Amino acid sequence: MTTVFIKGLGLIGSSLVRAIRKQHPAYKIIGCDTEKETCSYALEHKLVDHITADLIGAQTADFIILATPVDEIIKDLRQLANMPLKRDVIVTDVGSTKQKVLKAALPLQNKGITFIGGHPMAGSHKTGVTAGRADLFENAFYFMIKTNAADPAYLQLQELLQATKVKWLLISAEEHDQLVGQISHLPHVIAAALVNQTQNFFADSPLGMRMAAGGFKSITRIASSDPTMWSSILQSNSAIIVQQLERYINELNKIEQAIVQNDHEQIFSFFESAKHSRDKLGPKKLGQLPDFFDLFINIPDRIGSIASITQLLAFNKISLVNIHILEIREDIDGVLQLTFMREEDRLKAEKLLTQKNYVVLRRD
Structure with a gap:
């Protein structure tokens, strides 16, 4: 019997479990999570067959999925390298950054264990095990990171997660971190900064934040994301995010100077260029990227x-x-x-x- 061990039964982990259960009802699924309520829910709703403490259940698994924050994934990979695992086990993760994760997986790979870095580009405003859904990742890109893993291992992982109906994309760890840093990590920093700055600006105004609706809510929606998760992401992709922040600040400085100098042409160009680029975004042009x-x-x-x-x-x-x-x-x-x-x-x-x-x- 094929056994799947998954650590982290939040939104992403529990959604993967639901998809695996849908496609492979006979597979044995062992879960692990630090929250007792989450574990109880997963057992009660038959998302998993067993719950184990920490990584103990990984020793008998054919697939090991790490679906926790990046800093915890790194610690678990180091621990797995010192544990007796099945020789043909496939280990993967769903972390939002990949270079540090790949580095942490080297001791595991040096022992002959297959590791495939992964990252599904999907999520939800809801969090936790109760928010998980088998179709959460449908039509989303699922990055698989280029490693020394044999081609059959990639195919086995894709077959395991077939019910997710994702679009698989093989990419290097460096390219991945640059890409998600710009289109995901930087926007989260910007959204959080805008909310904080607006809150401070309206500190003495009872109407300020109450009036913030429409465009403000749309542009800052992602600022409601889990602070623990995003603290981990920023620390694991810090060098790239700092570079991108500097470039973004430079763009703000440019438009600030244009406003100060009343440079109509530069201001118009600023918005025209953004509109032109933004209007080209969309599922038809980007291969069905998930959207709301x-x-x-x-x-x-x-x-x-x-x-x-x-x-x-x-x-x-x-x-x-x-x-x-x-x-x-x-x-x-x-x-x-x-x-x-x-x-x-x-x-x-x-x-x-x-x-x-x-x-x-x-x-x-």
Whole structure:
């Protein structure tokens, strides 16, 4: 019987477990997590067959998946190198940075153990074992890092995770860290900095943060991410992030000078260039990168309006990722932003809500 050991049963880990269980119901899955409640939930809902303390369960596994923060992954790889493991075991991780992880895996590889660095480029606003879902990674890119692992090992890992329906992409650790540093790590730093600066700016204003909606909420949404996870990511990819921060600060300095000098041409060019590049983004041009799909509707400003909508969607088994009240004014309808993981869910919701006489303002 094939045995899978996974450490870390949060959003990513539990989603992988659900996908593995869906594709390989006969596989034995051993879980490990520091949170007792998480372990109890995983056992109760049959996500895993057994729970073990720390890495003990890894000794009998055919696959070992490390789905914890990067600093913990590094510690576990070093510990695994000193443990008796199956000779043909495949070890992988889902960490957000790869160069330090690959370095930590060298002692393991020197013992002849196969290690494949991995990173699924997907997530959710929700966290924890209860938020996991088998289709979380559908159509997302899943990076596999080029190592000395034999080709069959890559194929075995892909077969194990077949139900995730990801798009596999082989890449070097260096290229990976540069790429995610720019499109993921830097934006998280910027979003958090903007929220902190805005909070400080409005420290003496009772209306300031209450009025922050629409564009501000959209651009800072990722600032709600797990601080523990992002502290680990920034420390593990520090050199690259510092370089990218310096370049970003340089861009801010340029536009600051243009504003000071009232340089209309430079200011216009700043926004025109950004618009041109941003408009080229999208699933059709980037190979179905995962995205969120928003629906904006008018709702009456009265008690129970939002509950009626969410209950209607739940009854029809339409899953919401997030919900925002963008604007509520006395005696005027509110604007409700509904966010979906899949476009098909948004289309179903739009049709259903339109039939119930809700007014759809726009789709993003």
